[in-house]
Each structure stands twice: as structure tokens, then as C-alpha cells.
Amino acid sequence: MRHIISLLMENEAGALSRVAGLFSARGYNIESLSVAPTEDPTLSRMTIVTSGSDAIIEQINKQLNKLIDVAAVMDLSEGEHLERELMLVKVRGEGSACDELKRVAQGFHGRVIDESNATCTIELTDTCAKLDEFLQAINPDMILETVRTGASGIGRGERILKL
Amino acid sequence: MELTGAEIAIRCLQEEGVEYIFGYPGGAVLHIYDALFQQDKVKHVLVRHEQAAVHAADGYARSSEKVGVALVTSGPGITNAVTGIATAYMDSIPLVVISGQVPSFAIGEDAFQEVDAVGITRPCVKHNFLIKDVKDIAPTIKKAFYLAKSGRPGPVLVDIPKDISNQKADFVYPDKVNIRSYNPLGKGDSAQIKLAAQMLLEAKRPMIYAGGGVVLSGASAQLTELVRLLGAPCTNTLMGLGGFPANDKQFVGMPGMHGTYEACMAMQYCDVLIAIGARFDDRVVGNVEHFAQVPRKIIHIDIDPSSIAKRVKVDVPVVGELKPVLEQLLSELHSSKQKPNATDMAAWWKQVDEWRVKGGGLRYKNSDEIIKPQFVIEKLYEITGGDAFVTSDVGQHQMWTAQYYKFNKPRRWINSGGLGTMGFGLPAAMGVQLINPGATVACVTGEGSIQMNIQELSTCKQFHLPIKVLSLNNRYLGMVRQWQEFFHGNRYSESYMDALPDFVKLAEAYGHMGIRIDKPADVEPAIKEAFARKNELVFMDFRTDPTENVFPMVPGGKGLSEVILAEDL
Numbered sequence: 001m002r003h004i005i006s007l008l009m010e011n012e013a014g015a016l017s018r019v020a021g022l023f024s025a026r027g028y029n030i031e032s033l034s035v036a037p038t039e040d041p042t043l044s045r046m047t048i049v050t051s052g053s054d055a056i057i058e059q060i061n062k063q064l065n066k067l068i069d070v071a072a073v074m075d076l077s078e079g080e081h082l083e084r085e086l087m088l089v090k091v092r093g094e095g096s097a098c099d100e101l102k103r104v105a106q107g108f109h110g111r112v113i114d115e116s117n118a119t120c121t122i123e124l125t126d127t128c129a130k131l132d133e134f135l136q137a138i139n140p141d142m143i144l145e146t147v148r149t150g151a152s153g154i155g156r157g158e159r160i161l162k163l
Numbered sequence: 164m165e166l167t168g169a170e171i172a173i174r175c176l177q178e179e180g181v182e183y184i185f186g187y188p189g190g191a192v193l194h195i196y197d198a199l200f201q202q203d204k205v206k207h208v209l210v211r212h213e214q215a216a217v218h219a220a221d222g223y224a225r226s227s228e229k230v231g232v233a234l235v236t237s238g239p240g241i242t243n244a245v246t247g248i249a250t251a252y253m254d255s256i257p258l259v260v261i262s263g264q265v266p267s268f269a270i271g272e273d274a275f276q277e278v279d280a281v282g283i284t285r286p287c288v289k290h291n292f293l294i295k296d297v298k299d300i301a302p303t304i305k306k307a308f309y310l311a312k313s314g315r316p317g318p319v320l321v322d323i324p325k326d327i328s329n330q331k332a333d334f335v336y337p338d339k340v341n342i343r344s345y346n347p348l349g350k351g352d353s354a355q356i357k358l359a360a361q362m363l364l365e366a367k368r369p370m371i372y373a374g375g376g377v378v379l380s381g382a383s384a385q386l387t388e389l390v391r392l393l394g395a396p397c398t399n400t401l402m403g404l405g406g407f408p409a410n411d412k413q414f415v416g417m418p419g420m421h422g423t424y425e426a427c428m429a430m431q432y433c434d435v436l437i438a439i440g441a442r443f444d445d446r447v448v449g450n451v452e453h454f455a456q457v458p459r460k461i462i463h464i465d466i467d468p469s470s471i472a473k474r475v476k477v478d479v480p481v482v483g484e485l486k487p488v489l490e491q492l493l494s495e496l497h498s499s500k501q502k503p504n505a506t507d508m509a510a511w512w513k514q515v516d517e518w519r520v521k522g523g524g525l526r527y528k529n530s531d532e533i534i535k536p537q538f539v540i541e542k543l544y545e546i547t548g549g550d551a552f553v554t555s556d557v558g559q560h561q562m563w564t565a566q567y568y569k570f571n572k573p574r575r576w577i578n579s580g581g582l583g584t585m586g587f588g589l590p591a592a593m594g595v596q597l598i599n600p601g602a603t604v605a606c607v608t609g610e611g612s613i614q615m616n617i618q619e620l621s622t623c624k625q626f627h628l629p630i631k632v633l634s635l636n637n638r639y640l641g642m643v644r645q646w647q648e649f650f651h652g653n654r655y656s657e658s659y660m661d662a663l664p665d666f667v668k669l670a671e672a673y674g675h676m677g678i679r680i681d682k683p684a685d686v687e688p689a690i691k692e693a694f695a696r697k698n699e700l701v702f703m704d705f706r707t708d709p710t711e712n713v714f715p716m717v718p719g720g721k722g723l724s725e726v727i728l729a730e731d732l
Contacts, residue, residue, distance in 0.1 A: 013293070014293070062469035072344075
């Protein structure tokens with residue numbers, strides 16, 4: 001089953017590789033991983049999308065907690081949560097094909113952030129599944145590049161991950 | 164007062180009360196060696212290979228309650244140390260390894276003897292640090308010692324670039340450590356402990372399964388009290404031997420691949436199993452699906468939550484330090500009105516005793532013609548009164564020592580259980596002998612393992628370490644040969660040790676005494692003579708039966724009740 005795990009870790013050199021190394025050493029899946037410092041610059045917040053049996057997910061949570069640099073771990077999938085991913089898609093298209101694409105993008109609350117004679121770059125933010133849907137909805141031949149950040153997750157309401 | 168980074172590092176070791184460190188100098192640690200030279204509180208033991216430095220520090224830690232310290236240079240210094248670090252990591256041994264690094268401005272430029280020490284050790288340390296500012300040396304070393312010995316112990320690496328060890332800073336050793344992301348638990352959850360107590364009191368067939376955690380946390384007395392109170396059988400894993408006295412009637416021997424029949428069967432068919440500082444590893448429970456086929460309740464006490472429910476489902480997990488948790492459990496059991504049911508317990512022991520008879524105990528067919536390796540270990544046990552520190556290497560000799568030397572005290576049995584590192588025994592014995600001067604220290608090894616760190620005979624000479632080396636020389640990599648005999652159609656692929664050296668001459672070349680023993684009748688006199696030489700290292704080269712196998716055996720991938728006994732073949 002797909003799980004989205006959030007964690008707070010010391011914003012120190014090598015901290016990211018400890019997490020990445022843990023996943024590869026123990027053979028766990030990483031679908032995506034996104035990380036950046038928080039409002040407290042000494043801490044980084046990481047969102048990991050992974051999958052596995054309940055036993056594997058339990059081990060992943062425990063192993064993450066065991067890392068000395070990791071201050072807090074929350075399996076967001078265990079409760080109400082939100083997830084968002086940013087995607088940039090550059091397409092080649094002119095005239096009506098391009099207009100059609102922009103209309104589809106609008107339906108996904110996307111916006112055009114760059115245009116040239118023959119290309120157009122669209123920014124979309126949504127759940128990973130919704131972004132997949134957008135890619136399905138457009139003509140794949142037009143796609144030049146897609147760039148995705150991986151999911152960022154946060155608990156709903158009073159579900160808060162903070163030190 | 165301003166000191167150089169190197170001086171600060173050594174002062175930190177002094178503050179930690181470190182008596183001996185084990186190391187090997189090189190370019191990147193020259194400043195540190197210079198600081199070491201100019202003081203006499205921390206004594207340095209010069210090994211002949213960095214792997215041995217870490218194993219020696221490891222033996223020092225295992226046989227005492229101290230943190231072992233090793234000092235190595237950059238590049239090949241640290242890569243040689245990695246096997247030692249991984250060995251300590253797998254067995255949760257508290258070590259601080261200080262490595263030199265190329266100057267900080269040269270890092271990343273493929274400088275001479277540069278290797279990413281933090282990167283290369285990351286998967287086999289509890290934590291590691293690369294120091295980038297001389298002011299961080301003291302607080303980092305303080306943290307390293309704290310991390311190494313607290314919670315689930317383990318090795319911690321501190322990598323110090325050469326320029327940093329030569330810069331100056333004020334020396335202030337912090338009184339305490341605060342790591343906000345690291346808060347190991349002490350006591351266990353009282354509700355869980357109540358549940359565990361209830362489950363144990365209601366058990367008809369309780370079984371106590373204790374591992375290396377008992378030894379590491381100094382909880383032998385509490386374990387012994389628990390075993391007495393419950394009246395249940397107790398098994399100790401390879402890492403836990405000595406945690407409960409082996410000559411006690413409630414001890415059923417070691418479980419697992421080369422455990423006793425009764426221990427394997429009791430693990431399999433008990434109704435409540437309490438695991439204490441043990442981790443259900445593959446060498447202990449064998450095939451986990453097979454293990455899970457028989458219903459039983461499992462209580463698991465461990466300091467590391469990730470050890471719980473990793474391989475088997477657990478009914479009552481208790482996270483905490485073993486000593487306080489066992490004390491909590493004991494007081495819960497004492498205060499309960501319920502007592503273990505004597506009738507149930509008598510029936511359970513009747514069953515266990517039947518298994519004891521069926522398994523036939525640990526046994527081998529002795530010979531007047533050829534030395535049986537088990538016989539050597541039995542004689543070693545007798546002659547040392549069961550009171551020696553015994554280190555071992557890895558293979559058949561390790562299993563025979565675990566089986567036939569009855570460890571009655573913790574921290575006496577020093578072996579590489581998790582990683583299974585050949586070459587561990589001799590350097591580990593050096594650390595043991597240094598921290599236990601005057602104690603009897605034996606290193607049981609084989610002609611294969613000993614050659615992986617035989618150069619340490621030179622270190623033993625320099626530091627007057629009167630270790631007794633018992634090499635069970637069967638001219639084979641015995642455990643490999645055994646598996647090839649059982650599972651690979653007697654195709655002994657590369658397991659014969661051809662062109663062996665004359666170990667007696669080799670020992671003599673290093674300045675020690677060597678004895679070659681060919682006949683069973685000479686075993687006892689040779690061991691007696693060797694151990695009578697209190698101040699000398701004696702190398703005993705026993706020519707043992709090359710065809711002897713280790714029994715009982717639960718083959719890899721099989722279940723605990725599928726054990727092969729000696730007569731089955």
C-alpha cells in the first residue's frame with residue numbers, strides 16, 4: 001500500500017543521504033522524496049512517498065526514527081492529510097493544438113508560465129494522482145519535458161508535526 | 164587555554180577516562196599522534212593492521228563496560244577499519260573510532276589517501292561526524308561517546324581533517340550532551356509490563372530467550388531472578404552466552420542453527436516466549452514461516468523498537484533498557500497474587516527433559532587416534548576452570564566453543580556473532596587482555612581465521628600480552644567444508660587450506676612459544692603447559708579431525724524442529 005511519510009530532521013550535511021541510504025540498504029521503495037529547510041533553518045522537513053506491506057511500513061517508520069538526525073516521524077497516511085505536488089510541463093504546439101492544451105490545463109487549475117513561438121510551459125499543483133490524470137489527458141506527442149517535485153504532505157487540522 | 168585540535172581530541176579522551184586506544188599512524192593523523200606523544204594518560208597500542216585496531220577496541224569494550232577507542236588515518240586507514248566497525252555495529256558494541264581526513268580544503272579533490280569516510284561507514288555506524296571547525300571537536304567527541312554507549316550501543320566515527328587538527332581553539336569539555344533528536348528510553352511502559360507479567364503467570368509452557376542485550380545492559384542478575392521466579396527453561400543466544408549461567412539446571416543451551424535440540428524444541432513449542440534483548444535473527448529461529456506455524460504468544464523486550472516485530476509478530480512489545488524493564492517486570496511478578504502453576508511447570512519440564520534425552524545432549528565420538536575439536540574445548544574449559552575470557556574467530560571452532568565451553572558469567576565470551584568476521588579473535592583478545600590484566604585470556608581459532616590477522620602476534624609481543632591461542636587446525640575451512648558436504652554433493656570447492664605455514668615456527672618467528680599437538684593424549688598436557696606460562700603467549704596448533712561436523716544443525720531455511728542430530732547422518 002502507498003504511504004506518505006513526513007519527517008523532521010536536523011538540517012545538516014549528509015542527513016539526506018542517511019535517509020536515502022537507509023531505503024536502498026534495506027531494500028525499501030521510494031516513489032518520491034522531497035526535502036527543504038523549514039521556518040526554523042536548523043530543521044529540514046522531508047516527505048517520502050513509499051509503498052510496502054504493513055510490516056515493511058512499520059519497519060520504515062522505526063528505522064527512520066532510529067536515525068540520530070531524525071527528530072520526528074509521522075506516517076501521514078494513518079490519518080487525514082493533504083498532499084500536493086508541483087509539476088512543470090513543457091509542450092510543443094502551435095495554434096489550435098496549443099489552445100486546446102491550455103484549456104485542459106485550466107481545467108486542472110494549471111497556468112502558463114512561459115511561452116515561445118513553438119513551446120509552452122505549464123505549472124500545475126495538485127495531488128500526484130491528479131497530475132498523472134493531466135498527463136493522460138493531453139497528447140503525449142506534444143510533451144517535451146515534465147518536471148515533478150514529488151509530493152509534499154501535511155496533516156489536516158490539528159494533526160501537526162512540530163518539535 | 165588554547166590548544167590545537169589534536170591536543171583537544173586527546174584531552175577529550177582523557178576526560179572520558181580512556182586508558183588505552185588502538186591505532187595506526189599515517190599522514191592525516193600526524194598531529195594527533197604528536198599530541199598523543201606529549202602526554203601519558205592515554206596509552207596507545209600500535210597494531211599491525213587497522214582492522215585489528217577496531218577489533219581490539221571492540222574486545223576491550225565487550226569484556227568491560229567501557230567504550231573502545233580506535234585511531235586510524237585517512238584513506239586505506241579507514242577502509243581497513245570498516246570491517247571492524249561493521250563487526251561492532253552488528254553486535255551493538257560501543258566504540259568511538261577517530262579517523263584522520265585529508266585537509267578540509269582538499270576534500271573532494273581526490274587528494275592523496277582521500278576517501279569519503281563518513282559516506283563509506285554510514286551504513287555500519289550508529290552515527291558519524293565530519294568535523295569542519297576546530298571548535299566542534301570537543302562537543303562532537305562528547306556526543307560520540309554518549310551516542311556509542313547510550314540506548315542501543317554501537318560504533319560512532321569522528322572524522323577529523325588534518326588542518327582542523329592543527330588549528331587552535333579554547334578547550335572546554337562539555338558536562339552533558341543534549342541531542343534533541345535522540346532520546347533513548349530507560350524504563351518500559353508499565354501497562355505493557357503488566358500485560359507481560361500476566362501472560363507469563365498464565366503460561367503453561369513459558370520459555371525465556373535471552374540475547375546479547377542482557378550482557379550489554381548488565382542485566383544478568385535480573386535475568387537470573389526472572390528465570391528462578393518463573394521456574395521456566397532459559398536459552399541464551401550466541402551473543403547472550405554467559406548472561407545466564409550455562410551450568411544451571413534451568414539452562415537448556417543455545418538455540419538455533421547449532422543450538423541444542425531441547426532449546427530449539429522449547430522455542431518452537433512453548434506457549435509464551437519472552438525474548439529479552441534478542442532479535443529473532445535467521446540463525447536463531449531459522450525459517451520464520453515455519454516458526455509461525457505453531458501458535459505461541461510472544462513478549463519482546465528490547466531497547467531498539469526496530470528490533471521488535473522485524474521478523475516475527477509480537478503480542479506484547481516492551482521498549483526500554485533491559486535492566487530497568489526487567490526490574491519493573493520482577494516487581495510486577497512479585498506483587499501479583501498469582502504464582503506460576505506448579506503442575507503445569509512440572510509437565511513442561513517433563514517435556515523439556517524428554518527432549519533433552521531425545522537430543523542426547525551435546526555429544527561427539529571421541530577418539531584415541533585423532534584429536535576431536537570438541538575434546539580440546541572441553542579440556543580448555545576444565546583447565547581454565549570455566550573462568551577464562553574466551554575470544555573466537557568464525558566457523559566450526561566458534562560453534563564448538565559456544566557449545567562446549569560453559570560460560571557462567573557475562574562478558575567472558577567474545578565473538579563476532581552478527582557479522583561473522585574471520586580474523587576477529589586474536590585482536591579482540593588483545594583488547595580483552597589489556598583491560599583485564601592478569602586474567603586468563605584464550606583465543607580459540609582455526610588455521611583459516613588466524614591467518615586473517617596473524618600479524619597481530621607482533622603486537623602481542625610488543626605489549627607483552629600473554630594470550631593463549633588454541634588453533635583447531637583441520638586443514639579445511641571447516642564450516643564451508645561442512646556445508647559443501649551436506650548441501651553441495653561433497654564438492655569441496657576451495658575449502659582446503661593448502662600450503663599452510665608451520666605455525667610453531669611462525670609463532671617462534673614472532674617471538675612466542677608454539678606447540679604442535681597431534682595426539683589426543685597430548686591435548687591436556689599441552690593446554691596445561693601453555694596456561695602455566697602466565698607471562699607468555701603460547702600458540703597451540705592442534706591437528707584435529709578434518710571430517711568432524713558441528714551438530715545439532717538446523718539447515719539454512721529450515722524450521723527449528725527440523726534439526727539434524729549427530730546420529731541422523
